[in-house]
Amino acid sequence: MSEESLAGLAEGIRARRISPVEAVERCLARIRKSDSRFHAFIRLDEEGALGAARALEADAAAGRWRGPLHGVPLGFKDLCHLHGLPTSCGTRTPEYFVSAQECSAARRLLDAGAISLGKLNMTELAMGAFGDNAHHGDVDNPWVAGHAAGGSSSGSAAGVAAGFFAGAVGSDTGGSIRLPAGCCGVVGLKPTYGRVSRAGAMVLSWSMDHLGPLAWTARDAALMLKVMAGSDPADATASRRAVPDYASGIQGGVAGVRIGLPENYFFEGVGEEMAAAVRQAAQQLEDLGARVSEIRVPDPRAMTDVAMLITRAEASTVHARVFRERPQDLQPMVRARLQVGFGISAYDYLQALRLRAKLTRAFVREVFAEVDVLLTPVIPEPAPALAPLKAAAVDEFNARGGRFSRLTRPFNGLGLPALSVPCGFTAAGLPLGFQAVGRPFDESLLLRLGHTYQEAAGWHRRRPLVD
């Protein structure tokens, strides 16, 4: 395994081929050289990272291993609260989010031996699909300069792709892990709702928020998820289900796995190169033993509308104070989105929550009686050029973001696990990607499918030239 991957780096540290200090210094050298272009970081914590690395190096020398991620450098979206570092949530206010509770998922990774390099750039308040940020700089796409990195976990995805860290934590309310993963050519996992605690992370929409890993490979994401997942007394929505060892069965292949390609909605209006790449990936999985068929799924537009309404209402409730007291601090597109939420009636919000339950039961029952995994494009088009997007009027910009996230948002409403996996490049060199969606809490199968595909297709061995 290459030490460029999280799994390879963890193994290299354990085998003493590379020390935690060397791993951190390697990352810092890349960041110092290139982050003025990418803007992946809001706050780089060089001193903290090197101090932690030295302590972990001493532990390793004494034979004390903290956990499976001993010495592995990670980055954390700047809505994960960690003591000692401010949490801006992408706003202009350094300490926008103050919490007595550290982000449980991030803390678990650090307790397992990971090293925090700092806090990562994101779209303001985690709203926005493209990775632009007027306060902290637009995050650039590592593959083709000037193109969107995707949002809202823009720094998480771009930083992994640029080799700044081995993995990152992102959040996903309508696609905010999977969209930047798709734009930047890395793996991103939105776990099942409740699989990973959200305690200590900024709320955008408590009904739709998910935390999850971004990394180069499905194996890397499996290692991170194993540590991040599990019950948490600080988050009542965190499931008490046992957490599987996602990496242990990851080499089991896909023989007999029933994969469904949706006949409706998910390929409609999708760019030709994107659609062809996803169908080619399905063909490769079939060649590896999976059974691929077409399937008509319950119309996702109903769930998309329901999820959008719930998100808007909850986001406006949570962030009402900054909207009312300091609206000038917010970017116009964020103000516009919050404004809509204030106009939603309690009747519509509560009906939407009731509808969510009904639509989820129907989707799970109908789809997963026929297939084990749904395979769809994750973004409808490759990462668009950012400057023309930003030149649009606010309402048009937000409408474009809604269209860009229309393939991911239904699965936030449904709460189903969804894995974004790179599956090629356009002629212009931009990443293409698919999304694999599974039954509730069946992340193991998605990660196994992603790993099997990556090992066969090999796209993850290609890296962007960032220097």
Added chain:
Amino acid sequence: MEESRQQQVELANMAGIIERLAGELALGEEPARFIAALEGLGEDEDEAPRDE
């Protein structure tokens, strides 16, 4: 701060969609059944909607 014309249209559209879909809801439907669906708990079948 007032809603723009497009925001007003968006709100009206969302309300219309909810009104149309909510007609299919059964009396026993409630938000907690979402978690139950994910955890595989409770009834899998939907009860028929009734006039309220």
